[in-house]
Amino acid sequence: MRVLHHHPLYGASRTVRLLLAERRLVHLPKLESPWDRHEDFLTLNPSGDVPVLVTEDGDVLCGTMVIAEYLEETEPGEGRLIWGTAAERAEIRRLTDWFERKFVVEVGAPLLNERYLKRVTARGNPSSEVMRAAMTNLHIHLDYIDWLAEQGNWLAGKAMSLADLSAAAHLSVTDYFGDIDWDRHPEARLWYAKIKSRPSFRDLLEDVVAGLAPSQHYTNLDF
């Protein structure tokens, strides 16, 4: 069976869990702590990042887009997540890259570091300056989601795509921390509620990380 190396607080590995669930591709999850930099895991992926998907054929796929493009190519049929014309596919990829890269650098990685990694690796206290900058960036990203969600049902157009899964995956970690003020972002909230109630999302809502309880509304579908 496919094996997915992941960590519940790494947004990119949540994107791939949603993708696999939406495509009904079963997998065996394997918890990885990227900050430990285990020798075995580095042999699999020299960058040391999750997610890594090992296929039944033994192909080792590292990173969200590598995994997504591979599955698009090898798993035809219903429920494609990079769909449409070349231009529509470009828009799905642009927005996915936005969340997998820009959101991670500006919001996801600093919040993860200050709220969790510094503690588990005993690297000192959270920096309020870094947190404040990340929270300011978070509102800018949520404003953008408000705007995108207002244009259509889904972020990249008329149907759900990888862009929605990626955005929701990364936001769900921020929401686990309790850092999102949903009252300020009504359109983003409506869109997120729609994704959050999908069967594919249930697995994410059951995540509990030792020593760090999720926010009170994390599992609430009517938040």
Add this chain to the structure above:
Amino acid sequence: MRVLHHHPLYGASRTVRLLLAERRLVHLPKLESPWDRHEDFLTLNPSGDVPVLVTEDGDVLCGTMVIAEYLEETEPGEGRLIWGTAAERAEIRRLTDWFERKFVVEVGAPLLNERYLKRVTARGNPSSEVMRAAMTNLHIHLDYIDWLAEQGNWLAGKAMSLADLSAAAHLSVTDYFGDIDWDRHPEARLWYAKIKSRPSFRDLLEDVVAGLAPSQHYTNLDF
């Protein structure tokens, strides 16, 4: 004609220039200074990053992988740069992502910021601490290229691919600054010399940025 918004010191836009030249797809270059955040350019690409390719049909393509996947889909024929089986294509994408993301974060962006952006935006003096960390990271990346180049003719296997163009594009900016000690990386040097002598590379070697001369060996094919 296609228009490419680019800046000569932004590695990602060099990757796309190489890609277009290798595929013999003509384009009109348009110089963009991403740090100025021009309103017109932000309308085209809300992230404010280069490269952006505007096609003859008016499709707006933002970012290396979005552009590369679009051109793979719409420009069939000779010289494909994401080639092979699904597993081979995954490896090309993994390595391209390595240079477009990991190299940029660990080496490219800090060196660009300290060596150039701080000066043009009058944001103070270069930090020797940041430069030292980036230079340490640079050697680790060059060690990895040494190792990859030793395995085969090209970084992702038996033929040239997008991964080679991406690695060479980002390294070429570092080489413009004169930051690469090629004597320490003989395999990487052999591989880079091979790419540097390709016709597609000539355009990059003619780049001159106002107020910042390239290193002495930058244009030298026998460096």
